[in-house]
Amino acid sequence: MTDKTTHFGYQEVATEKKQGLVNDVFSSVAGSYDVMNDLMSMGVHRLWKRHFVATSGIHTGNTVLDLAGGTGDITKLLLPVVGKTGHVVVGDINAEMLEVGQQRLIDAGFFGRFEVQTMNAEKLPFEDNHFDAVTMAFGLRNVTNKDKALEEIHRVLKPGGKALVLEFSSVNNTLLKKFYDTYSFNILPKIGEFVAGDKDSYQYLVESIRKHPDQTTLQHMFEQAGLEMCSFQNLSGGMVAIHKGYKL
Template sequence: MVDPTDPSAPAAPEQASFGYRDVPAAEKASLVRQVFESVAPRYDLMNDLMSGGVHRLWKNTLVDVLHPRPGEKFLDVAGGTGDVAFRIYRRQGDRPDITVCDINPAMLAVGRDRAVDRGMLKGLTWTTGDAESLPFPDRSFDGYTIAFGLRNVTDIDKALGEAHRVLKPGGRFYCLEFSKVTSAPIGRVYDAYSSRALPFFGRIVARDADSYRYLHESIRRFPPQRELARRMREQGFANVTWRDMTLGVVALHAGWRV
């Protein structure tokens, strides 16, 4: 038996949250990948059911504040099904330049198929990659977006650091993520609803209650608005702000690389 007080003993593996469980950090990415492989075919339908379609308004707001212009290069991380990328594409007009990066090939396959169905054949690049170790050179993009993906990474600070690294000076970072509801009574109602509704819809529609139970739990363990803003500043972002939407059910965080 290993004596934990022995300085020569091997260190315990670093832990990471996976829903309400703590798992070895090295295993989290694989566990998250399994979740999204399971839900990929019905992911967008589930988003509509769970949010009553409001997620579409949240994403529209994200792209409104991003204000994409022709000639700019954008990176959408954890956006495999293309929901945000397609909005940027339409706003950029004749010269879209968007890279979608997702760790899960199954999600990217859904996005590529949707792009073909929409006739979006040029200006979109689909790349398998990890938010904590992006496969792009320094200072490559004018804008970085991540919608409902940051809570699924193993190390949030690494992902924020990578976002800062790949942005050009003056580049914009936008993170849309579930957050802390600003009203305690409404927060209790919302938490009770989501803890029951997500697994229920997951079982009925996606035939996978466990994956949606994880998604609910990951929302509850994500850092609240003020803490995430602090961590963004620690990774070098300036002019860090956030905007609560739907009473803080989600928050849109923004920062600039200077």
């Protein structure tokens, strides 16, 4: 890996090409993303997401950016929490994911309660000190320059606001890791191939998990971006982790 290259799953690609490749993946999976999430995680992603929002400390009246919000799972959980006096912006670089998300949120009865906006996490279209919280679920590992994205999250938070990242992480139990690796490398891409007709996208998703910084590295990156009182919580033996940090 050089300054001019980065990883796209296990492939080394030119840095400026990565976002386009990631966009192709999510444009390709947008229509089947929600069904596939349930199938691949056997529904467990719903529990992780519920726990993420329930322990977020976000409350009534908060203004929240759900970054890399995709098809709106986190926003759907956030809207009842922030209530009618709060506001949620669903931001994502991929218009196709957002289109699915917008329709789902309207179908769930949230018309007029949220805003949908395309944006790159590396250059957020907001002034400084704007949000009470920024959530990012399963999005950060897809971003080319993660440090830049964390700096941007820090910039748009109000003093006292918090950054919350839910992401795949490093499994800390040898036996569980063995099972998890076998399942993700041998079974997940096959489910992707047979159900969604798209083995390559699901192969990327599995590989991108393994290339993502582990818990302590990501906590250090939070601190480098200016976030304070940083901590993380492992879920399911470290399959995923919630990282939290504050702007003071």
